[in-house]
Amino acid sequence: MASLQKNYQCSFELTMDLIGGKWKLIILWHLLDGAKRFNELDKLMPAITQKMLTTQLRDLEEKGLVHREVYPEIPPKVEYSLTERGRSLDPILHDICKWSTDYANANDITIGCNKEH
Amino acid sequence: MASLQKNYQCSFELTMDLIGGKWKLIILWHLLDGAKRFNELDKLMPAITQKMLTTQLRDLEEKGLVHREVYPEIPPKVEYSLTERGRSLDPILHDICKWSTDYANANDITIGCNKEH
């Protein structure tokens, strides 16, 4: 795993580097279910492009939150799963999900798909 | 408060709109201590520019997470504090802080200032 040797002034800076951006939380959330193939993730997130999915997954892999398992088959098969450290985000992800759902309810914001775990 | 009428497909999308970006978590974290003046926040975050501080505070205010109190004095005095909903992020912020600190320790990443609460 590549080490991130930037000078972080604050742990939240590091946090945003790790799980910031538009898609990372959603990907991690889906992977809480268990390992998923590239195409499965793609279908679970209709709005994401393949390019972004690739980028974000590689990012998460580099940071040690996601494991990438390549099966040398034809047709190709690649499975993504959470590492132990990735899985340690579980309670935080649930809390965030609950918090934002509360916020949405309190402000008449509708959310299309709110998959429960 | 302005209502956010976008079509959110996922609560994490909403979350990133609310507390995404480079500075919002840090600002909220500092405000957990209690109300702070503009200049205090500025000093607490040496790296932020005044423009960004203004922008982010207005953003958080618009979303109902931060309250802005203007005292009509000369010289001007403006205090920022957390709303009740902003304060409801408290446990999440602490969890995130702990999680990223763990991550940093496990990966030999040094963090300059890790203010504890």
Next chain:
DNA sequence: CTGCATCCGGTACGATACTG
């Protein structure tokens, strides 16, 4: 002291097409 105005560059993000 607390901002706002202006300008500007990098990059995060996206659309589309193509490939082993």
Next chain:
DNA sequence: CAGTATCGTACCGGATGCAG
């Protein structure tokens, strides 16, 4: 199936200066 390759854009975030 699981990705690249290209190209394009929007806007976040930064630098600097000015104002009430």
